[in-house]
Amino acid sequence: MRFFVGIIINAFAIWVVSLIDPLQVDVIAFPPGETLQLVLTLLVVGLIFALVNTIIGTVIKVLAFPLYILTLGLISLVINGFLLWFTAWVTTGWSWGLRVEDFWLGVVAAVVISLINWILGIILRPQRKR
Incomplete structure (x- = not known):
């Protein structure tokens, strides 16, 4: 359940970042690009971003421990930007997905996504039973 809530929070955070014009992060919806297709695209991109963070992010964070x-x-900012850029790269083969125009603006976008994830994670994620 926590994983699905995390995907929804990721999708919302990516949508908010795509609304901030100077960051040059765009979400291209499934054709024909209506609201339902945009929501589904955001959920798929949120899933890909969660998987990239879980699998590749963990490996990179362990290997980059000395850094x-x-x-x-502070290297975590660059690593999070790289993971967002990698998520965009994964979806470039399709006509839909996430587009990040500049790596360093992607780093700023990753910081905003992390802040939104942190705030909404405190509010929405179910607590574990003790």
């Missing part, structure tokens, strides 16, 4: 120590954790 975390050297940069006092």
Whole structure:
């Protein structure tokens, strides 16, 4: 259940970031591009982003542990931007998906997505039974 709530939160955060014009992050909906197709596209992109963060992000964070120590954790901003850019790269083969125009603006977008995920995660994610 927590994973599905995380996908919905990711989809919402990506949608909010796509509304911020200077970040140059776009979501291209499934054809014909109506509201339902946009929501489905956001959910699929949220799923891909969650899988990329879970699988590739974990491996990169373990391997980059010395860089975390050297940069006092600031490398996490670049890693999160890379994971967002990688998610956009995965969906470039299709006519729909996420488009990130600039890597460094993608880093800023990843920071905004992380903040939205953190805030909504505190509010919406179900608590584990103790």
